[in-house]
Amino acid sequence: MAADTITLNDPTPVLGASGAATGTLPGKHARTAKNVGWYVLLSLLSLVVLFPVWMTLVRALSTPVAYVNEGLPLYPVSVEWDIFSRAFSEGELGRRMWLSAIVTFIIAAAQLITSILCAYAFAFLRFPFKRLVFVVFMATLMLPIEVTLIPNVTTIRNLGWLNSYEGLTVPFLATAFGIFLIRQGFMGIPKDLLDAAKLDGYGHFAFMTRVAVPVTRPVVASFGVIALLAAWNQYLWPRAVVTVSEWETVQIGLKSVAASNVEESNIGFAAAIIAALPVLLLLIFLQRQLIRGLTAGAVKG
Known part of the structure; x- marks a missing residue:
């Protein structure tokens, strides 16, 4: 009997008719x-x-x-x-990076607030022509900044906002992309949860701040990272509304450094590396939130 016993867990491969080993x-x-x-x-x-x-x-x-x-x-x-210290001092990168940091924070914070409010309205509220209004908002994504540059610069000039925080930030306080991304996250929240919250005495603002935003935190965080990166890397708009060196952001400063150091071009490259460090650190520490947020926004439920 022992000789006839078959071992089921024998790891020895079985040879086929051609002599080749078969199995997994x-x-x-x-x-x-x-x-x-x-x-x-x-x-x-x-x-x-x-x-x-x-x-x-x-x-x-x-x-x-x-x-x-x-x-x-x-x-x-x-x-x-010593090229990095020279680039930092000759390019006045400290002052320019501080100005860019302030402008970036204002734009990113404002875009987060306006995007959350608008996204909540499109996801949970009922009002006439909601779909049409949403389509109009999304249509603005197809307009490049060059199309609206001259009218916006004319408006900023007429308001007297050249060389000011208002001129650098006001046109970017809201964005259709943020509304779309956060709305997609809100659409994954069951409407029954809103009805249950109303029974518990929650209003729309309380439900948004205590339930909707915490549940979609990865989406909100990912958009915050995207808004920070976009605001920090702006060049065309600051170039159009800034006419004095005191209001030059870091991206304009890089152009000035490169133009004034043609013979020592390595100073311009060193300045570019210094200006990229905040963005690099931001991506390193927040890359997980960025990936989770984009994934959560793309998959409903």
Whole structure:
């Protein structure tokens, strides 16, 4: 009987008619090879994305003379370590980055507030022509800033808001993209939850602040990150409404630094790296919230 006993968990592969091993190992190897292929592809794409960043760092650290002599080096040549302190002082980056931080905070905070209020209205309230109004709001996403630039600049000039916080921030206090993104998050909340909250004595404002916003926190946080990045990287609008150096934001400052240091172009590259550090740190610390929010906004329920 012992000799006739079949061991079901025997890991020895069964040989087929051709002598080749059969079982689950080929499928497992295929999945492993597929995963390795994806990892290799993603690694190559990461190198493509990181290559310009690395070359910017190389260009900043290398002296102009060494860079010309070496052609296009892939590593720093004749490193100039004090280039970052020189770029920070000569470009007045401290003052310009502080101004950009204030403008960025005002725009991002205002967009969060207005987007939450409008998104709640489109998701939970009933009023005439709601769908039509929402379509009109979304249609503004198809208008590039160049289309509305001249009328908006004329309005800002007539209001006397050139070279001011009002001129830098007021046209961007609301955005249709934020309304759409947060509304998609609110649409995932069951309407029965609102009815139950009303029975408990909650009004719309209490339900929005205590239930809707906390439930969709990843979506709200992701839009906050997007708003911060967009406001920090603005160049065209500040260039149009700023006429004095005291009100130049960091992006305009980078252009000024590059234009005034043509012979020492590495100063401009160093200034660009310094200006990108806040954005880089923001993405590093908030990337999880950004990914969760975009995923939650794209999948209902």
